[in-house]
Amino acid sequence: MELARMILMRIQVTGIATLLVLVALILGQKGAEARKGRILESFEYIAMSCRAHSASITDFGGIGDGKTSNTKAFQDAVNHLSQYANDGGAQLYVPAGQWLTGSFSLTSHFTLYLHKDAVLLASQDMSEWPVLKALPSYGRGRDAAGGRFASLIFGTNLTDVVVTGANGTIDGQGAFWWQNFHKGKLKYTRPYLIEFMYSDNIQISNLTLLNSPSWNVHPVYSSNILVQGITIIAPITSPNTDGINPDSCTNVRIEDSYIVSGDDCIAVKSGWDEYGISFGMPTKQLVIRRLTCISPYSAAIALGSEMSGGIEDVRAEDITAIHTESGVRIKTARGRGGFVKDIYVKGMTLHTMKWVFWMTGNYKAHADNHYDPNALPVIQGINYRDIMADNVSMAARLEGIEGDPFTQICISNVTIGMAAKAKKVAWTCTDVEGISSGVSPRPCDQLPDQGPEKITACDFPAKPLSIDRVVLKSCTYRMKYT
Numbered sequence: 001m002e003l004a005r006m007i008l009m010r011i012q013v014t015g016i017a018t019l020l021v022l023v024a025l026i027l028g029q030k031g032a033e034a035r036k037g038r039i040l041e042s043f044e045y046i047a048m049s050c051r052a053h054s055a056s057i058t059d060f061g062g063i064g065d066g067k068t069s070n071t072k073a074f075q076d077a078v079n080h081l082s083q084y085a086n087d088g089g090a091q092l093y094v095p096a097g098q099w100l101t102g103s104f105s106l107t108s109h110f111t112l113y114l115h116k117d118a119v120l121l122a123s124q125d126m127s128e129w130p131v132l133k134a135l136p137s138y139g140r141g142r143d144a145a146g147g148r149f150a151s152l153i154f155g156t157n158l159t160d161v162v163v164t165g166a167n168g169t170i171d172g173q174g175a176f177w178w179q180n181f182h183k184g185k186l187k188y189t190r191p192y193l194i195e196f197m198y199s200d201n202i203q204i205s206n207l208t209l210l211n212s213p214s215w216n217v218h219p220v221y222s223s224n225i226l227v228q229g230i231t232i233i234a235p236i237t238s239p240n241t242d243g244i245n246p247d248s249c250t251n252v253r254i255e256d257s258y259i260v261s262g263d264d265c266i267a268v269k270s271g272w273d274e275y276g277i278s279f280g281m282p283t284k285q286l287v288i289r290r291l292t293c294i295s296p297y298s299a300a301i302a303l304g305s306e307m308s309g310g311i312e313d314v315r316a317e318d319i320t321a322i323h324t325e326s327g328v329r330i331k332t333a334r335g336r337g338g339f340v341k342d343i344y345v346k347g348m349t350l351h352t353m354k355w356v357f358w359m360t361g362n363y364k365a366h367a368d369n370h371y372d373p374n375a376l377p378v379i380q381g382i383n384y385r386d387i388m389a390d391n392v393s394m395a396a397r398l399e400g401i402e403g404d405p406f407t408q409i410c411i412s413n414v415t416i417g418m419a420a421k422a423k424k425v426a427w428t429c430t431d432v433e434g435i436s437s438g439v440s441p442r443p444c445d446q447l448p449d450q451g452p453e454k455i456t457a458c459d460f461p462a463k464p465l466s467i468d469r470v471v472l473k474s475c476t477y478r479m480k481y482t
Contacts, residue, residue, distance in 0.1 A: 046474055048160065051091040051111050051475070054092075057077055057094050057095070061073045064118070066097075066119075066121060068100060071123065071128050081110065082110070085109040091477065100123055102125065102128020102152075106155040106158060106161055109159070109161075111475075113162075113164055113165050114170075115168055116168055118165065118168040119168070121171050122171065124176045131188050132147055132148050132149070138276070138367060143181060144186055147188050147189070148189035151191050152172065152193050154196075155197070157197070157198045158196065161202050162203040167231070168208070169208045169209075170194075174212055174213045174234065178213070178238055181239055190213040193215075194216070204227045205226065207231070208230075210233050211241075215242045216234075217232075217244045221281060222249050223249060223250040223251050225252040226253050226470060227244055230257040231257070233259075233260045236297065242261065242264050243264070245268070246286055247306075248283055253287045253468065254291070255289045262297065263297075264299045264329075266293075268286060268304070268307075268311050270283045270307050270311055272366075273308055277337040281309045282338075285466075287316075291318075291320070298324070300326070300348075302329045303328070306336075307338050310339045312342050316344070318347045319345070319347065324352075325354045325355065325358075326355040326356065326357070330343075332377040333363040333364065334376060340377065340379045341379070341381045344383045344458075346458075348388070349388050353393070355397050356392055357395070359379070359382075359399060361377075378404075379406035383460065385412045385456070385460065392418055393423055394425075395443075398444070399430050400432045408434060409432055410457055414436075416439075416441060427441070427442075434447045435447060435449075
């Protein structure tokens with residue numbers, strides 16, 4: 001019996017050892033498989049389009065240490081994935097890390113996705129920023145007479161592009177550029193963070209943009225643009241760090257965004273003086289909703305001053321501005337030409353403002369000395385309603401152009417609480433015409449009160465624009481190392 005027991009124990013020990021060997025082999029095999037292609041992340045987001053193919057920036061040699069340049073890795077990745085444009089499109093995944101890069105260009109039917117802990121760091125090596133010609137509707141760069149540096153994320157003549165993430169970050173490291181700008185050391189205009197030209201069906205969503213060298217988001221000569229869930233932050237004294245600037249674009253939707261800026265939170269544009277007039281491409285059919293803005297030296301929403309191609313059918317609602325110079329500002333001048341018409345704003349909540357309404361017909365900046373001073377802008381059909389404001393220094397400063405008044409202005413259901421040290425005259429109006437109803441403090445005589453029965457007189461279109469009918473899809477992915 002003792003011998004049998006010893007034999008049984010030996011078999012058991014041998015069996016366990018064999019089992020351990022087998023487990024080790026299995027785990028080793030799985031570990032090898034994991035190193036070759038294990039699942040790294042599962043994530044889901046909504047987008048205009050989902051993609052059939054995916055890759056990580058690490059597959060192209062990307063290193064997220066905040067020091068190694070990844071400009072070539074990003075461009076190589078985009079170029080490689082462009083082969084799938086007609087095969088369901090492709091997605092480039094940027095995992096957690098700090099990814100230093102200069103400018104790179106995207107391709108059509110493409111998604112760039114940033115992990116929540118991914119940070120794109122804009123390079124401070126100017127050799128990593130190609131120089132482009134000045135925009136034809138501007139005739140020159142904004143910072144210098146010559147060309148302009150390409151934007152960090154750039155695309156031209158594209159269709160169906162998504163730049164999104166789980167609130168990943170794009171850091172422009174703008175201090176380097178601001179210092180050179182202030183010192184007059186730049187030969188070209190500073191780069192923007194995201195720009196698309198001559199493109200269609202573009203989505204920019206769920207990202208945090210920090211410290212842009214200049215403007216943050218700039219769709220230009222493009223259509224069917226969705227900007228959604230964007231956080232933009234820059235020092236309030238940083239130069240020209242506009243938030244979102246639709247420029248000569250049609251059918252644009254901007255919503256659910258938070259912007260702290262050194263310039264206008266949203267600036268609607270369409271070209272500069274004779275160049276914009278000649279190019280002749282307006283911005284129209286624009287929706288702005290659920291925006292929160294902090295910009296002590298600029299506007300929550302600006303129309304112009306580069307508006308020479310025209311601005312038409314802008315609809316803004318549910319806007320909050322805090323410590324901001326003005327709620328809505330129209331900026332133009334002799335020589336601009338063009339038009340700003342059919343503007344509809346309702347549901348603004350404003351706290352600590354210099355002005356609620358500001359219209360400027362004598363904005364001085366011109367592209368050059370070749371503008372035509374007889375090219376007068378047409379400003380008409382401006383509608384503001386359902387606005388609450390407190391701690392305001394001055395209700396409105398409305399300055400049209402002598403011989404070219406701003407007309408068909410309608411302001412209704414507006415209550416403005418003046419600051420303790422407010423200006424003695426709440427409203428100043430010159431060369432403007434319109435009506436008002438239910439506005440306190442009482443507007444200037446050029447906007448006569450129509451009585452309480454006209455409190456809803458200012459129009460706001462009920463019919464949605466086509467961009468509001470865009471249906472987003474749920475896209476689910478499992479990313480693997482390769």
